[in-house]
Amino acid sequence: MSQPSRLEKKAQDCIDRGEFYEAHQVYRTLYFRKTQQEQYDDLLQILCNGSKKLGDVKEALSALDLAELYAETLLKSKTEPSEKIFEQLSSVGGYISLLLQLCDPSFPIPSADSLNKFISTCVKWSQTVASRRRERKHGLSELHYVIAQAFLHHRNYVNARNHMLFADHPEEFAKLLHTIREEGGSKSSEAEIFCVLPFLQMLTTVWIFHKITGWAGPIVKLLAMHRVHTASKLLTAYLAILNESPSCNGCRQELFNFLKMLCSALNLHDVRFAYSKQVPVKVIKFVQVKLFDHLVEAYKPHLDVDPTYHSYLEKIGQIFFGNPPKNKNDSFGGLFGNILKGIDLRVLGEKKEEDEIFSDSDFEAGSIHTGRSETEDAYETAEESEMTECDRQNPPPKRATEEIFDDLD
Numbered sequence: 001m002s003q004p005s006r007l008e009k010k011a012q013d014c015i016d017r018g019e020f021y022e023a024h025q026v027y028r029t030l031y032f033r034k035t036q037q038e039q040y041d042d043l044l045q046i047l048c049n050g051s052k053k054l055g056d057v058k059e060a061l062s063a064l065d066l067a068e069l070y071a072e073t074l075l076k077s078k079t080e081p082s083e084k085i086f087e088q089l090s091s092v093g094g095y096i097s098l099l100l101q102l103c104d105p106s107f108p109i110p111s112a113d114s115l116n117k118f119i120s121t122c123v124k125w126s127q128t129v130a131s132r133r134r135e136r137k138h139g140l141s142e143l144h145y146v147i148a149q150a151f152l153h154h155r156n157y158v159n160a161r162n163h164m165l166f167a168d169h170p171e172e173f174a175k176l177l178h179t180i181r182e183e184g185g186s187k188s189s190e191a192e193i194f195c196v197l198p199f200l201q202m203l204t205t206v207w208i209f210h211k212i213t214g215w216a217g218p219i220v221k222l223l224a225m226h227r228v229h230t231a232s233k234l235l236t237a238y239l240a241i242l243n244e245s246p247s248c249n250g251c252r253q254e255l256f257n258f259l260k261m262l263c264s265a266l267n268l269h270d271v272r273f274a275y276s277k278q279v280p281v282k283v284i285k286f287v288q289v290k291l292f293d294h295l296v297e298a299y300k301p302h303l304d305v306d307p308t309y310h311s312y313l314e315k316i317g318q319i320f321f322g323n324p325p326k327n328k329n330d331s332f333g334g335l336f337g338n339i340l341k342g343i344d345l346r347v348l349g350e351k352k353e354e355d356e357i358f359s360d361s362d363f364e365a366g367s368i369h370t371g372r373s374e375t376e377d378a379y380e381t382a383e384e385s386e387m388t389e390c391d392r393q394n395p396p397p398k399r400a401t402e403e404i405f406d407d408l409d
Contacts, residue, residue: 005030007026007029007030007033008030008046010026011023011026011027011030011050012053014026015053015054015057020054020057020059020062021062023050023053023054023062024054024059024062024065024066027046027047027050027066028065028066028069030043030046030050031043031046031047031066031069031073034046035073035076038077040073040076040077040079043073044070044073044074044077044079047066047067047069047070047073048070050066051063051064051066051067051070054066064115064118067118068117068118068121071118071121071122071125072121074121074122074125075121075124075125075128078125078128078129079125079129080129081126081129081130081140081142119147122139122143122147123138123139123143126139126140126143127139138166139166141166141167141168141169142167144163144164144165144166144167145163145164145167145168145169145172147163148160148161148162148163148164148167148176151163152176152179157176157179157180157183160176161173161176161177161180161198164176165198165201168230170230170231170233170234170237171233171237173198173234173237174195174234174237174238174240174241175237175241177195177198177238178238178241178242178245195234195235195238195256195259196255196259196306196309197306197308197309197312198234199231199234199235199259200231200309200312200313200316201312228263228266228267231259231263232263235256235259235260235263239256254299254302255299255302255303257299258295258299258302258303261291261295262292262295262316265288265291265292265295266320285322288320288321289321289322289323292317292320292321296313296317314326
């Protein structure tokens with residue numbers, strides 16, 4: 001890196017003399033000058049150093065302000081994510097290290113609104129530079145993992161769990177769920193409820209986790225986002241932890257068994273499996289539908305413990321098995337409607353585009369609370385507010401089916 005400029009030396013002198021406000025203003029001056037000159041590489045390094053130095057002296061708001069400028073610079077310059085960039089962010093105290101520092105229990109965390117703006121900008125940047133379809137929609141998985149770790153260090157388990165849903169670290173997610181279970185003082189017989197919702201939610205791509213109260217089930221959430229493989233790994237890791245924990249003796253297995261069989265049913269959707277076994281796809285679909293319906297009916301007494309489970313399962317049935325939505329507004333009435341209700345459209349060939357089914361899944365195309373939690377605001381801003389009505393009404397052409405399976409977890 002080039003030698004420190006005169007203004008950088010002046011900022012350091014201000015910090016040494018305890019003139020933190022003046023140092024902050026010097027860094028902001030550097031930000032405007034470097035931005036005007038489009039010297040983004042130098043600017044990122046300067047803001048990283050400045051945010052870390054101000055954080056070290058407990059100037060939380062000033063440090064966060066520079067971190068926000070850092071994130072805005074990333075967004076404006078569209079800096080590509082790379083090993084070098086992430087290494088820089090971690091080693092020199094960029095926005096990731098700053099967030100970890102701000103979430104240290106001994107360091108007072110700024111207001112929720114300030115932190116939300118910072119996280120929202122980071123997610124926007126990661127969406128613009130992501131290459132995987134899911135990450136273009138929700139942000140880089142590695143970014144979510146680091147943010148989740150930051151909230152975990154601050155014992156903010158709600159936001160940590162929400163971000164961990166979008167990180168490809170199912171083993172770490174399982175440890176977090178186990179920590180939540182232990183610190184929540186649950187009984188050993190209640191261990192299953194902590195894993196169910198996240199598991200299902202990975203399969204539906206619906207942003208409703210902020211509405212869920214209690215700690216029941218990250219595994220349900222993973223299925224809701226179409227991430228079958230990740231959800232399966234989460235379930236396996238969580239069960240392994242329970243088996244090694246003396247406090248979990250006598251844990252009930254009904255819902256765990258249900259999730260295992262649900263994953264088996266979902267794996268039948270893999271077209272490559274059908275081709276490898278030379279089984280007609282219609283036969284696979286028929287078996288799938290019947291298996292799913294039977295599973296839900298057989299385990300209904302256990303699923304009834306939380307009405308939320310049925311909401312996710314209904315969505316999963318629509319996405320993966322072609323189930324029609326419940327008749328809130330039945331457009332067909334009288335005899336004709338009754339006739340249609342007697343026909344199993346799923347088996348007779350109602351077609352759902354493969355690209356639609358796996359639009360946010362493990363099979364996608366591409367190369368890699370308080371009240372309303374910060375994640376909801378961030379994602380709503382990033383993926384919806386910038387879409388025009390024209391974009392929503394005229395989606396891009398569907399990709400070919402054979403391109404869907406090149407982005408497994």
